[in-house]
Amino acid sequence: MRSMLTHEGSTFINFRKYRFQDPRSPAFRWVDIKRLRFPVKSVGDTELLAELIGHEQFQDDYAGGGVLPEGLRHGPYWVRAVTPDAYEAVDREKSDRILWEWANRFEVVPAGLATDLRREVFDLLTAAERIYHLSELGDEAIHDWGGVHGDFLEFVLIDRSAGQITLLVAADD
Template sequence: MDNRLAHESSAFINFRHYVADPKEHGFRWVDIKQLRFSVESLDDRGLLAALIGHEQFRDDYAGGGVWPAGPRHGPYWLRLITPDLYEPISREKAVAILREWVDPLCHPPTELEADLQREVFDRLAAADGIYRLSELGDEAVHDWGWVHGCFHEFVLIHRSARRTFLVVAADD
């Protein structure tokens, strides 16, 4: 495990818990992992490398949770993910991507919107740096990675708070 980052907490927003008809949003969710960093000298690429090396990154997001020795991250083979695959993205662009994904046809229920605001959008607003995992292509998808219909991943860096947030929004 990379000791430059310490996992502090996680949050999981399952859209199914907010809607009357689970078919409407039954398999859409957001997972947020908060990690504290203690090494101020790490630049953003160093933080991304530390995150990729952390056991919390070894999550296939398919119900099994974190597997410390696991070979997968989301739909991808872990060995193929590098800091260079994370592109800086503007706050506005990140919000637009997530808003379009949340529900392109109507407004989310009030409770869901409040939780998304607190756990995702407020953190985006406070971030010093925002990075989005690029599309890796079909060759990077692991043996059953196709279960994720949509997979959006952002890393938010809050330097003053010495925190980084791994935000995954997906359908499965």
């Protein structure tokens, strides 16, 4: 079955390219943003989430393997364990707080990184009409080597006026 979603592009922010006070702070921290287009006259949020989960861009282990069209892993989870019901609707303030706390966990991020995060991440959150946060799925959902991620935060942003759904993953590995 052909997906209604069309991948438009991706952005990757690697914390290691910024100068931190403590060189251990950025470790292997990053944000991956995948933007997909959908028809403006479209289905509801649950159906959009299901389309995203079924899209090949979702089949990414975020551990160096990249997108595998027939992949079985999504971050630390088996793809089969991720369903639309696993996403909780959150407001912009909560998503902002979760992401800023994660980004600043070890020390305040450098000014250049803060600017890039505002432009590439937080402006998307502001524009989104709906924001969904992937809940913890439990041990049974974690795949055979899924423990490589220290933190794995995932948000799905829906902007119906732009016909765009964005998969935003922030992680430590």
